[in-house]
Amino acid sequence: MKERIAIISGYRSAMGKAGGVFKNLTAHDLGSRVAKEVLIRSNIDASLIDEVIIGNVSQPAEAANIARVIALKAGVPENVPAFTVHRNCASGMEAITSAASKINNGEAEIILAGGVESMSNIPLMFNKKMEGFFGNLMRSRKLSQKIATFLSFRPSFLAPIIGLKQGLTDPISGLMMGSTAENIANDFKISRQEQDKFALESHKKATKAIESGIFAEEIIPIYNDDKKSAMIDEDEGVRKKQSIKDLEKLKPYFDRISGSVTVGNSSQVTDGAAFVLLMSEQVAKKLQKQYDFEILGYLTDFAYAGMDPSRMGLGPVFATKKLFDKTGKKLDQMDLIEINEAFAAQVIGCKKAFADKEFCKKNFNMSEPFGKIDDKILNVNGGGVALGHPVGMSGTRIIIHALRELKRRKKKTALATLCVGGGQGGACLLELK
Numbered sequence: 001m002k003e004r005i006a007i008i009s010g011y012r013s014a015m016g017k018a019g020g021v022f023k024n025l026t027a028h029d030l031g032s033r034v035a036k037e038v039l040i041r042s043n044i045d046a047s048l049i050d051e052v053i054i055g056n057v058s059q060p061a062e063a064a065n066i067a068r069v070i071a072l073k074a075g076v077p078e079n080v081p082a083f084t085v086h087r088n089c090a091s092g093m094e095a096i097t098s099a100a101s102k103i104n105n106g107e108a109e110i111i112l113a114g115g116v117e118s119m120s121n122i123p124l125m126f127n128k129k130m131e132g133f134f135g136n137l138m139r140s141r142k143l144s145q146k147i148a149t150f151l152s153f154r155p156s157f158l159a160p161i162i163g164l165k166q167g168l169t170d171p172i173s174g175l176m177m178g179s180t181a182e183n184i185a186n187d188f189k190i191s192r193q194e195q196d197k198f199a200l201e202s203h204k205k206a207t208k209a210i211e212s213g214i215f216a217e218e219i220i221p222i223y224n225d226d227k228k229s230a231m232i233d234e235d236e237g238v239r240k241k242q243s244i245k246d247l248e249k250l251k252p253y254f255d256r257i258s259g260s261v262t263v264g265n266s267s268q269v270t271d272g273a274a275f276v277l278l279m280s281e282q283v284a285k286k287l288q289k290q291y292d293f294e295i296l297g298y299l300t301d302f303a304y305a306g307m308d309p310s311r312m313g314l315g316p317v318f319a320t321k322k323l324f325d326k327t328g329k330k331l332d333q334m335d336l337i338e339i340n341e342a343f344a345a346q347v348i349g350c351k352k353a354f355a356d357k358e359f360c361k362k363n364f365n366m367s368e369p370f371g372k373i374d375d376k377i378l379n380v381n382g383g384g385v386a387l388g389h390p391v392g393m394s395g396t397r398i399i400i401h402a403l404r405e406l407k408r409r410k411k412k413t414a415l416a417t418l419c420v421g422g423g424q425g426g427a428c429l430l431e432l433k
Contacts, residue, residue, distance in 0.1 A: 004298040004431070005100040006284030009042035010400035011220045012274035015388040016120075016236045018164075022271040023120040024225040027056060027392075028063040031116035032073035033222045034273040039074060039112070041220075042277050043291040046075055049277075050108035052082035053099050055091025055115035056392040058122045058164075059084065066116070076112065086392075089342065089418055090304070090426035091115050092274060093395025097302045097428070099278045109283050114275030115397075117390035124160035133157055164269065170422055173310040177342065177421055178254035180312050181261045184349035187311070188356075192260035196247040198344040199265040199385045203242040206382030210234060214381055218404055237268040237388045265344040270388025274396035297403035300429040301327050307423050313346030315425025316417035317353045321364050323415075323427040331370045334377065335411035338398040340418035341383030350419075351378075380405060394418060399428060406432040 013034045016022035022030055031054065039046050054067035063069040067082040076082070087094040092115025099111035126134070133153060140146040168177045175183075184190070209215050221233035252259030253266070276296075279287070284295055303322035307315060316339050324330065331354060339347050351373050353359045360366040381401070384394065395418055402414040417427040 002104045004281045007296045008277040010276040015270045015272040018119040018269040027118035028069045031070040031273045035074035035275045037220045038275040053095045053113045055095040088421040090395045090420045091392040093426045110279045115393035116273040117392035118271045119269045122164045130157040170309045181343035181345040185345040188352045195265040195344040202382040202385040206238045206386035207240045209381035267384035267389035270390045272390035272393045297432045302428045309423030312423045313419045315419035319425030319427035334415045336414040338402045338416045341385045
């Protein structure tokens with residue numbers, strides 16, 4: 001990029017399990033409550049914002065172009081335009097990188113960007129038979145026609161189409177996302193024991209981060225409904241007493257005969273929102289004195305890559321290759337690495353692929369692999385397996401968290417990357433100073 005992009009006032013909501021603490025909040029309610037507080041904490045006059053860009057996957061019917069709805073409900077002036085982006089699991093990252101491109105191209109100076117998802121509110125839908133029944137009923141004019149239509153009804157018409165299941169199924173490969181993780185487990189000979197151990201560590205690290213106040217620094221407490229029934233300030237899905245024995249009891253979910261991917265070593269289905277303010281490094285340093293905000297760090301560059309949808313979990317490897325080709329960076333130069341935990345098998349598979357000479361030769365024509373990822377710098381406070389993966393929000397969350405963790409550790413450089421349903425990967429290079 002021409003100039004590094006400064007990231008200001010990055011915060012998120014706590015994450016609630018689908019059907020859990022945030023079930024009574026729409027995606028636009030959840031998003032606007034967090035976005036409003038992000039603006040307040042930034043000290044930036046909202047009238048200075050040039051645009052709002054928000055990632056969301058299951059865009060609600062009652063809030064078309066949800067970015068615009070969130071912007072107005074959060075108090076952004078109505079003359080500020082807004083648009084929604086959708087790159088499946090990377091939607092929250094896409095919002096930030098789209099904003100970065102606009103700023104680099106001189107189309108805007110300050111942009112509010114982020115992601116939101118209410119997986120609790122992904123709808124059930126009527127099947128085609130029920131749609132046909134309603135259509136015939138509406139077209140019936142005479143009483144005899146209406147009676148005939150009613151008599152045609154069968155209980156099977158009520159079988160719903162589950163929106164969440166459809167959204168998590170790739171239309172090209174025909175596989176649910178968990179089945180693509182099974183493919184990676186088979187390709188790299190990743191055992192059930194490895195996956196369960198990874199899941200246990202994710203919960204342990206997340207528990208420690210909660211107890212030490214690390215997550216509290218990035219979470220904006222919000223009420224869970226309009227009645228202000230409860231203030232939610234802690235991630236709901238983290239199992240503080242998770243044990244390996246409990247994980248071992250769970251049966252494979254996606255391949256019930258010979259599989260190894262379970263609900264325990266997969267990311268949780270969750271609700272959440274996260275936002276940042278973005279501006280060029282030059283503008284940020286100019287305005288910092290006037291508005292007294294903190295610069296969390298900088299987005300130096302980014303890349304997206306496509307690959308086999310049936311192995312979509314390896315997307316971080318492909319995106320990181322493009323990013324490193326652009327920037328000249330190497331894996332061993334990273335002080336921190338965040339790989340979004342869609343599945344334990346997927347992250348373990350990425351680790352193995354980065355270090356696999358044959359994989360790197362075959363896919364990238366590299367004479368040597370990227371190298372090994374040190375577990376001490378990978379997902380140091382847990383990830384999606386423990387926290388959850390609100391698909392439109394996770395890309396923003398890992399960027400915010402990586403920058404805040406760089407500051408805590410007094411380190412400089414981080415890689416934030418994730419896999420994307422449909423066979424893509426996204427990767428961002430982040431710097432503290």
